[in-house]
Amino acid sequence: MDSAKPSLDLVRSLTDQHVLHALMQHRRLTRAELATMIGISKPTAGESVRRLTERGLVTDTGERTPGGRGKGRVGFYYALAPTVGAALAVTIAPAGVVAECVNIYGEPGVRVTRQIDRPALPARVSAALEDAVAEVRETAGQDFRVAVVGAADPVDRATGRLVQLPDAPFLVGSLDPVAVLAPYVDGPVVVDNDVNWAALAERDGAGAQVLRDFAYMYLGEGLGCAIVNDGEVRRGHTGLAGEVAHLLTLGPGGRAVRFIELFGKLGLRRNGSTAIDVDRLLASPAATHEVLATAVGGVVAAVIALADPQAVLVGGPWGPAVVDNMRAATANMPRHVPIRAAEVTGEPVLAGVRAEALSRLRAEVTADG
Structure with missing residues (x-):
């Protein structure tokens, strides 16, 4: 035969x-x-x-x-x-909206930023997003075949909508980036949580064979964690895996407290908001950093027990500042897992978003061949 x-x-x-x-x-x-x-x-x-x-x-x-x-x-x-077209890379965060055109060679081109007023109501964020993307497309003179979005909020994996959870420090309400961007993009619009994209940038920076099973803790105005297993982000049933803000941990005096509530007790929230005041936190005394490290250590203990990572990486504006204290706070844990600062520090979320946008753009062009 x-x-x-x-x-x-x-x-x-x-x-x-x-x-x-x-x-x-x-x-x-x-x-x-x-x-x-x-x-x-x-x-x-x-x-x-x-x-x-x-x-x-x-x-x-x-x-x-x-x-x-x-x-x-x-x-x-x-x-x-x-x-052959280009890809659109977008980040939505407290610092504002960033929209960037990425060509087929992976080079970032036209970049537009828009500030977001507080409180970040969906209508304001939507307007800033649409305005930034429209300017990028007009200036670049390119059609967008795909778009990838990183957002500083939980993302429903089925719809791509941003979801407001209790004590959310950024968006007040829900937002649908897929619907906002659909008129500007010929193909798919992919939306995921910003911490997931930062974790993937970290994975790619180290090499997928080197860093395959890890947890990425993000400590900034908000709190987040990405779980990477076998080189892939695990998003959970609805996409909310890694939302650690409401885990119970140790607070002042050894009393149990929800992680996000700790910052209110320490006077480290922005006025009229649940967002963490990063500048105030970084300027706080060593004793406060020790309390924070103990609380983060409790969260890390839960992550290690459930995810069994090879390492815990710590990123965000104030995360690296408490890494040493975190190591001390977790030194006596039954299972030792290395804790270190994340290495990708220059716009890690955008780095992850940009890489995915390039990958999807190339796949679209190759499929046409």
């Missing part, structure tokens, strides 16, 4: 995908360079370039290799067409 052979259409499709991937990595290549890089014949490479050019995915750059007078034939350089 003859073994099954791939159809000619399948072979052509795979070849076209390889050509697209090569151009994503190297920007411009001749047909001869594509043939060598992919391991196909020059005529096969030429046919693939022709097909992709006809589909509007590849274009002749107009650049030529030196040729003639013993230097061989002139080579034509090809690149991805500008019309």
Whole structure:
């Protein structure tokens, strides 16, 4: 019985995908360079370039290799067409909305920010989001094929809506980023919690084989935790896994207290809000930091018991400041897990969002091939 052979259409499709991937990595290549890089014949490479050019995915750059007078034939350089589109990367946080255009090579382009007044009511946040995205699209002159959003609030994994939980420090009400962005994006709009994106940026920075099972504690105006298992974020049934703000932990005098309520007892909340006053916290005395570290240590103990991470990473504006105290507070725990400051400190949420936006954009373009 003859073994099954791939159809000619399948072979052509795979070849076209390889050509697209090569151009994503190297920007411009001749047909001869594509043939060598992919391991196909020059005529096969030429046919693939022709097909992709006809589909509007590849274009002749107009650049030529030196040729003639013993230097061989002139080579034509090809690149991805500008019309393959771009991705939209967005973060929604107390500091404001950031919207950024990401091209097929992973380079951030036009970036627009909008401040958000407090209290952060859904109508205000929605208006700031739409205004920022509209300006990015107009300035960049690009169509967005996909959008990825990181939001400083719990996210319903089924709908992408932001969910307000009790004592939420940021958004007052619910918001639907998918609906807001749909008129500006041709394809899917993906929304997830900001701490999850920061954790994925940390994973990618360390290498997926190095950091596969860990917890990422975010300590800022709000409190959050991402659980990464086997290299993937675990979001739970509704997407609310890692919402640690209401865990019971140790407060002043050894009394039980909900984690989020501790900051009210210590006088570390912003006026008229449940948001943590980061500046006041960082300027507080060492004794206060010890109380905070003990409370965070109680939360870490619960996370370790349930998630069994290889490490606990601590990020956010004030997280690294209490890492040493956290280690001391958890030194006598039955199970020892390393605790260290997160390494990705330059806009970690946007780094994670941008990487996912690029991955999805490339998948969309490759599928067209």
